[in-house]
Amino acid sequence: MLERNIDAARAPGFEENRMMFIKTQKRVAVALLSMVAVVSVAACGGSDEAVDASANEAPNASRYVRVAPVETISSVAPLPFSGTVTASSGADLAFQTSGRVARRVVEVGQRVQAGELLLVLDNPQLAPALESAVAREQELQTRYDQAQRDQRRVDGLFASGAATREEHEQVEANAQALKAALSLARAERARAQALLDETRLKAPFAGEITAVMVDEGQIVAPGQSVLALSGESHLELEIGVLARMLPVLELGQNVTLLQFGEALDVHGEISRIATASLPGALNRVVVRLPQDARLHAGMTLGVALPSTPQQTLLSVPMRAVVDIGLGAPRVFQLREDTVEARAVQLVRILGERVLVSGELAAGDLVVIAGLSGLQHGQRVERVK
Structure with missing residues (x-):
């Protein structure tokens, strides 16, 4: 049997037939693979694979x-700015005279009513100054009252010819001088009283204490901010920007609010833009804040402003x-x-x-x- 197979393999044309059969099988395999690939693409609906x-x-x-x-x-290329949230009717309160803080009545976060006492200042020179001004006013008032009586008496004598014109004019001039001096004394007494009243700092309007800058026993100067009071109105944030940023800012523009560097899901609105009068000075931009429980006066808040045109x-x-x-x-x-x-x-x-x-x-x-x-x-x- 083996010998017959060997003889058949040696027969003329056997090798050519075998090669043709192999090539035919390869063509069939390639055709089948191509068909499978096309069907796969159609079946997958164009998948990425x-x-x-x-x-x-x-x-x-x-x-x-x-x-x-x-x-x-x-x-846009945003730039972060930060500031302290205040109420639109907020104010920094200060004494108009110097002295030592004798008593602090309020704390941060405390709500106060208009006219409520906040701080008491001790200035040992003010009370004596007021007493002196009152005494001076009383003295001049007494002298002026006497000058008026003298003037009425001389007016009668001058009318009857018993007093000369010179005497009449002299008494009248003295009364006018005392009247002017009395007006100055009254103004000085009022000023001394106002300074003494200033040692008792009271709330100018109802609101919330957002900052206390002094402690009891501390010496303060006239005009030095000692308390920050925010009124019961909408909140706002004030920042300073360079002049080159003003072209990309406009009233009513919405801006992103930032807290601890992260954007909040609420936005502010630019409500005021004040151009600085001096070259190189920062320009004042005020952002109106929305009503949100997370926002309150006194907190530090950031805002992202565009630095280049959109x-x-x-x-x-x-x-x-x-x-x-x-x-x-x-x-x-x-x-x-x-x-x-x-x-x-x-x-x-x-x-x-x-x-x-x-x-x-x-x-x-x-x-x-x-x-x-x-x-x-x-x-x-x-x-x-």
Whole structure:
């Protein structure tokens, strides 16, 4: 049996028939694999795995790719500023005279009514000064009263011819001088009384104590802030900005509020912009705050302001950008049934997207799947 098989293998034409059979089997296998690949792509609905599998085809073959549109996004470069929240009717309270804090009646966070006593100042010179002013006023009042009586008496004598014109004018001038001196004495007494009253600091309106800057026993100067009082009105935040930022700020503009560096889910509104009169000085910007339980007078709050004019940038999916590590990032733009490589510059990464600049426009389609081995000008088929 073995000898017959060997003899058959040596027969003329046997080797040629065997090679033809092998080639036929290979063609059938390739055809079957191609059909399976096409059916798999259709069945998967254009999955990324099927798209990536097309990368193994011949370079000139049509590639399956998935695309996404180029989008636009408004970009600004925000800068953080911080300040202390105050009420719109808030005020820093101060004594108008110097002295030692004798008694502090209130604490931070305490609510007070208009006219309520807040601080008491001790100035040993004020009470004697008031007593002296009162005594001076009383003395001049007595002398002026006497001068008026003298003037009425001389008026009668002058009318009857018993007093000369010179005597009449002299008495009248003396009364006028005493009247002027009495007016000055009254003003001095009122000033001394006001200074003494200033040693008892009272709330000018109802509100909440947001800051206490002095302790009992501390010496304070005239005009030195000792308490901060916020009225019962809306809250606001005041900050100072440079002149170069004013062109991007406007009344009514919404701004992001920051607490501990994190953005809050509420926004403020620019309510006032005051330009500084001196070159190089900070410009006053007031931000009106919304009604929110987390916000209260006296707290430190931040606000993010744009530092450059708002501009529109292009955004593409992160996976659309290739060759980032080579320092030559690019994307493949779909042009009918081919793709073209477009060089781009990366501006900023935003989650799964990246801001880019380059020869792209909003609405252009860029390849996001099927990028492996993709070449400029290669024919592609878009997978929905």
